[in-house]
Amino acid sequence: MDFAKRTPLVAGNWKMNLTRAAAGALIGEMKPLLKDASCEVALCVPFTDLEAAGAAMAGSRIRLGAQNCHWAASGAFTGEISADMLRELGVAYVIIGHSERRQYFGESDQTVNARAKAALSAGLRVILCVGETLEQREAGEMEAVIRRQMAGALEGITGEQLREMVIAYEPVWAIGTGKTATAAQAGEVCGLIRSFLAEHYGAEAADGMRIQYGGSMNAKNAAELLAQKDIDGGLIGGASLKAPDFAAIVAAAKE
Numbered sequence: 593m594d595f596a597k598r599t600p601l602v603a604g605n606w607k608m609n610l611t612r613a614a615a616g617a618l619i620g621e622m623k624p625l626l627k628d629a630s631c632e633v634a635l636c637v638p639f640t641d642l643e644a645a646g647a648a649m650a651g652s653r654i655r656l657g658a659q660n661c662h663w664a665a666s667g668a669f670t671g672e673i674s675a676d677m678l679r680e681l682g683v684a685y686v687i688i689g690h691s692e693r694r695q696y697f698g699e700s701d702q703t704v705n706a707r708a709k710a711a712l713s714a715g716l717r718v719i720l721c722v723g724e725t726l727e728q729r730e731a732g733e734m735e736a737v738i739r740r741q742m743a744g745a746l747e748g749i750t751g752e753q754l755r756e757m758v759i760a761y762e763p764v765w766a767i768g769t770g771k772t773a774t775a776a777q778a779g780e781v782c783g784l785i786r787s788f789l790a791e792h793y794g795a796e797a798a799d800g801m802r803i804q805y806g807g808s809m810n811a812k813n814a815a816e817l818l819a820q821k822d823i824d825g826g827l828i829g830g831a832s833l834k835a836p837d838f839a840a841i842v843a844a845a846k847e
């Protein structure tokens with residue numbers, strides 16, 4: 593399959609779940625269910641699962657992903673993992689700037705930018721997360737927040753590098769809460785993101801970018817969300833830990 597422009601990407605984000613053995617077992621369960629997928633599929637697993645997950649994915653079209661990387665190539669950064677370390681394990685995608693990283697681990701737009709650049713330099717594809725909190729939305733600040741996060745994260749990133757990126761719109765209030773954005777809300781913000789990209793990189797670049805929605809996407813609501821013209825896939829948390837649920841979302845994401 594040619595994973596060309598705008599082929600939807602459905603990526604699971606396992607967050608801090610599943611040991612090596614459990615990861616291998618879940619991928620084994622998913623493989624037959626995903627073999628006829630007409631979109632691109634990735635699983636972003638904990639660092640400790642990468643090797644086992646990569647081996648379990650062999651012979652399938654599932655791409656291996658990680659959930660973060662450091663901005664430096666190497667050095668005295670206890671507890672951190674570099675982009676090259678991920679590449680060596682066969683990682684294709686890395687999530688950068690997830691709201692849980694911003695909320696619990698002090699990620700700023702600047703560190704998100706630095707991490708994204710390091711990942712791109714190492715040849716990884718970046719899934720860049722942006723999204724507003726409920727307070728920001730209720731205060732009428734959603735668009736300003738999205739624009740600030742986009743501008744900060746993309747500072748100094750070239751049009752050529754942008755092509756190796758996917759943007760994930762994840763409203764913080766919808767993550768792990770069961771409270772999904774409506775298809776219209778999600779579609780509106782993904783449209784704003786595409787407009788931002790058009791303003792900064794040109795219409796052609798913006799048209800080719802994949803923009804995912806993430807936040808309580810599940811087997812039931814996926815089709816309606818994915819039918820929005822500016823939504824090109826999903827970043828899936830909880831539902832990516834259950835093979836039939838994840839497979840149903842993948843089936844809903846047609847090219």
Ligand SMILES: O=C[C@H](O)COP(=O)(O)O
Pocket residue numbers: 605690762766767768769770806807808809827828829830831
């Ligand atoms: O990265 C995934 C998102 O945080 C969504 O998580 P969720 O599907 O559990 O709401």
